[in-house]
Amino acid sequence: xxxxxxxxxxxxxxxxxxxxxxxxxxxxxxxxxxxxxxxxxxxxxxxxxxxxxxxxxxxxxxxxxxxxxxxxxxxxxxxxxxxxxxxxxxxxxxxxxxxxxxxxxxxxxxxxxxxxxxxxxxxxxxxxxxxxxxxxxxxxxxxxxxxxxxxxxxxxxxxxxxxxxxxxxxxxxxxxxxxxxxxxxxxxxxxxx
Amino acid sequence: xxxxxxxxxxxxxxxxxxxxxxxxxxxxxxxxxxxxxxxxxxxxxxxxxxxxxxxxxxxxxxxxxxxxxxxxxxxxxxxxxxxxxxxxxxxxxxxxxxxxxxxxxxxxxxxxxxxxxxxxxxxxxxxxxxxxxxxxxxxxxxxxxxxxxxxxxxxxxxxxxxxxxxxxxxxxxxxxxxxxxxxxxxxxxxxxxxxxxxxxxxxxxxxxxxxxxxxxxxxxxxxxxxxx
Numbered sequence: 001x002x003x004x005x006x007x008x009x010x011x012x013x014x015x016x017x018x019x020x021x022x023x024x025x026x027x028x029x030x031x032x033x034x035x036x037x038x039x040x041x042x043x044x045x046x047x048x049x050x051x052x053x054x055x056x057x058x059x060x061x062x063x064x065x066x067x068x069x070x071x072x073x074x075x076x077x078x079x080x081x082x083x084x085x086x087x088x089x090x091x092x093x094x095x096x097x098x099x100x101x102x103x104x105x106x107x108x109x110x111x112x113x114x115x116x117x118x119x120x121x122x123x124x125x126x127x128x129x130x131x132x133x134x135x136x137x138x139x140x141x142x143x144x145x146x147x148x149x150x151x152x153x154x155x156x157x158x159x160x161x162x163x164x165x166x167x168x169x170x171x172x173x174x175x176x177x178x179x180x181x182x183x184x185x186x187x188x189x190x191x192x193x
Numbered sequence: 194x195x196x197x198x199x200x201x202x203x204x205x206x207x208x209x210x211x212x213x214x215x216x217x218x219x220x221x222x223x224x225x226x227x228x229x230x231x232x233x234x235x236x237x238x239x240x241x242x243x244x245x246x247x248x249x250x251x252x253x254x255x256x257x258x259x260x261x262x263x264x265x266x267x268x269x270x271x272x273x274x275x276x277x278x279x280x281x282x283x284x285x286x287x288x289x290x291x292x293x294x295x296x297x298x299x300x301x302x303x304x305x306x307x308x309x310x311x312x313x314x315x316x317x318x319x320x321x322x323x324x325x326x327x328x329x330x331x332x333x334x335x336x337x338x339x340x341x342x343x344x345x346x347x348x349x350x351x352x353x354x355x356x357x358x359x360x361x362x363x364x365x366x367x368x369x370x371x372x373x374x375x376x377x378x379x380x381x382x383x384x385x386x387x388x389x390x391x392x393x394x395x396x397x398x399x400x401x402x403x404x405x406x407x408x409x410x411x412x413x414x415x416x417x418x419x420x421x
Contacts, residue, residue: 003199004273004275005201005273005388005411006201006273006411007362008388009203010362010363010381011377012350015288016286016348018286018310019286019311020284027295028253028310029252029312030243032237056219057215063298077232081235081280082235082236082241083238083240116231127361129216130211130212130214132204132205132207132217136356150228155223182215182216182218183216183217188218189223192221193357
């Protein structure tokens, strides 16, 4: 059978928020995906994932959108559909970077378990004005054993650090800082699928 | 068709679209297919979709109907192998009929419409089909270069079933005179630009109510058995 050509990608543009992240920005429309990846009854130690996204000049980008998708504490991805109310862990979240003056993001989640022998990690999808195609990346944790992770091992050792979020304790909350650099010495590793 | 004809996506760096210059990766993307080919994307249930979510002419009314030309947009979402993709989340956003976005940072001096938000969402049905109603968005100026105007367009975000099937794109309207001047549209290889242009469908119009357009969406790769 003759294959179809894919629909080409286009930028998310600067004005996505009133549809994709409406509640976070205070628009009069509900959001079905938010900054919390937790369900109403998710167990386990909550953590925050915080950071900013920097352009080639080192300036924080104020009109990007970031999506996280991860397995639960046991290393299982959610299969059941996400509903308007959910008891179980969602594993999926989305935030824009334009709602706060510092242009940062702050997700709430639990740390994922090992997935198929890979170190605990969170999948990252990144969109912004000026990105004609979204970008895929991954977040690892500084306090986990990442030495044998096959994906990290398959890349240039000098660039692995760009994917490892740094554990911090802030007011007794556990926070992992994950800054994304589009360009420059610390340019984040992005994937081609 | 030759292989190169399947290369439909714009490059990351396209200097005519100035914002790409400081925001596109400078190092080659890493090929990691073997680590991510089994990763899914989340599935959504009907309960997340509000009754008026796929009717932008109704979902933000305050004291009347939004101003503008009422249209209906329908299509089918498939994978590259023509397999329909049911239960696929589509989110949309657009300017109003005057070319004004409701976004707070928008500075274009065209009127807001008190009865129009410009955002909506829907799930494809069992046959992979979707439909929504809206008003035709206006063109609007932007700061990329002197006298820059975007063609009329509707933004689409599509959540496929697998990780590599995420798509964000824009739907355009046939015969727009701004195509030749818009670097975002032009960033797509020439042969593939037609894939972003909806088709006018006389047979789908609703007499005395709305004109109709068809916009089919093809996602990357081969979808696995969809979740039921």
